[in-house]
Amino acid sequence: MASVLELRNIVKNFPGHRAVDNVSLSLDRGGFYSLLGPSGCGKTTTLRMIGGFEQPTSGEVFLNGSAVNALKPYQRDVSTVFQSYALFPHLTALGNVEFGLRERRLDNREARAMAALDLVKLAGKRDRLPAQLSGGEKQRVALARSLVIEPQLLLLDEPLAALDPKLRKQMRAELKALQRRTGITFLFVTHDQEEALSMSDKLAVMNEGRIEQFGSPEEVYLRPATRFVAGFLGAINWFGAAGVRPESTRVSREAPAGVPSIRGAIESTLFLGNCVHLNAMLEDGSRAIAEVPRAQNRFQEGETVFLHWHPGDELRFE
Amino acid sequence: MTLRRWFLLPARAWMALFFAVPLAIVCGYSFLTRGDYGGVEQPWTLENLARLADPLYLAILWRSVWIAALATLLCALLGFPLALFISRAGRRRNLFLQLVLLPFWTSFLVRTYAWLFILRDTGLINTVLTRLHLIAAPLPLLYNDGAVLTGLVYNFLPFFVLPMYATLERLDPALIEAASDLGARPFATLCRVVIPVSAPGLVAGCVLVFVPCLGAYLTPDLLGGGKSVMLGNLVQNQFTTARDWPFGSALSLVLMLASALLLAALLRSRLARELM
Helix, strand or coil, X not given: CCCCEEEEEEEEEECCEEEEEEEEEEECCCCEEEEECCCCCCHHHHHHHHHCCCCCXXXXXXXXXXXCCCCCHXXXXXXXXXXXXXXXXXXXXXXXXXXXXXXCCCCCHHHHHHHHHHHCCXXXXXXXXXXXXXXHHXXXXXXXXXXXXXXXXXXXXXXXXXXXXXXXXXXXXXXXXXXXHHCCEEEEEXXXXXXXXXXXXXXXXXXCCEEEEEECHHHHHHCCCCHHHHHHCCCCEEECCEEECHHHCEEECCCCCXXXXXXXXXXXXXXXXXXXXXXXXXXXXXXEEEEEEHHHCCCCCCCEEEEECCHXXXXXXX | CCHHHHHHHHHHHHHHHHHHHHHHHHHHHHCCEECECECEECCCCCHHHHHCCCHHHHHHHHHHHHHHHHHHHHHHHHHHHHHHHHHCCHHHHHHHHHHHHHHHHCXXXXXXXXXXXXXXXXXXXXXHHHHCCCCCCCCCCCCCHHHHHHHHHHHHHHHHHHXXXXXXXXXXXXXXXXXXXXXXXXXXXXXXXXXXXXXXXXXXXHHHXXXXXXXXCHHHHHHCCCCCCCHHHHHHHHHCCCCCHHHHHHHHHHHHHHHHHHHHHHHHCHHHHHHC
């Protein structure tokens, strides 16, 4: 079966810089995928080329096995949920959801639109104008408007960025549930590693226009392919050439036998509820963090300690 | 008095002296009898208002509304694409706006006279067409409704373009992308998103063109040559040639009321309430 989306050697140049540099990616039908990277890494530009709003400088975009480079956005069977939602201000929630059904000449519009609004739990607000909806509700209308036309691929451009933190966490679970319920392939763009790790079946980590790694959250977190991926997904301590996650870094008063270790002084302790972060200044002048369970923390600020780790937890890069 | 009221005082004084008082005089004159050599005399009468029902004057009123409406429609048809183009012209939009405003650098009167030289029998258009042997005799371009309409559209086009541009310039480009994304072709996007969302600018532009066109005086006088009479010319006639100040006042009053009612209706419409 052909991939729902395939990018082949996509390059996008803007005057003065290269936004996307030779990106290739293949997505299977029905998954939840993320494009993760810092701002300016080319993830939104990549999404806009899939949606048809930008033309690649070179390379090809395939949807369901056929090249779509020459197709306009209204000819592509994908839909985008915009970061600003881009709801039509003169149409009600229902009118917004019906818009795509009408343009795509689908019948049974009102019933379909109501089903989509029901899916995002907004059936009761069908007659509200966007100005009368909260940020979270607008978000849901935008989702319903895209889902109702049942695209092959749904593109989400940092859709949670404008929501408050509590709502954002709630929407993560809802988005994932929506993807599973509808079976539509989601491609989710975010700069929030926690979002990408918690929601995705597979994620692509982007940096400076390139995909550095594409894999499951476990793979990307536990076996990062590059230094950038290791540093971008979660904190990491660098002991020489070896990278060790704070939760794999242990602390003791005596020099441990049989495992690598380095001496340092505890500069500060940070209480985080279920755990404590010990920030240490190492004897080579660098800094490291050890995450220890709250109940096991016996260390004081200013104490001289040994940081050690299991060689199997080391992450090494060329 | 608070500071805010002091700030309003000059404008209030100005409006009272030069708007409210003259308006009251016009109102008063409408109900007086004409003097033999101009001016007004006692007694009070309703005759001036009754004379407005004369089919001759109703015909002129109707013609004025019709020509003003046509000029507004033409301004909208010409001005909307222009405003849309300028709003999407990137860095050159300021240059284009300056070009739209360029005619204002010369006097309204001079610009209207210039049209005489373009449209008359020995004018630019007829000379060129005759030299090219496309026509045998000059086309009757001047002193008719077409000439008046041309002049009105030319003079009032910037009044439509500016509010239209201001609205379109604020239109979120993501809305157009969203429409395209949902399957709308460019023309459908224009009809179902761009025009409805920019309706406040469209309404404002139409009002700004229609109201002054309805009372236009100079353009029909010069380009219509007295043959294409509009309300403004009729009012002017009453105060000069006919020396019937009370009837002229009554006509002005009706013109003003018609404009005010139209404005009020537009502002109270469902469309305006939802979008403004």
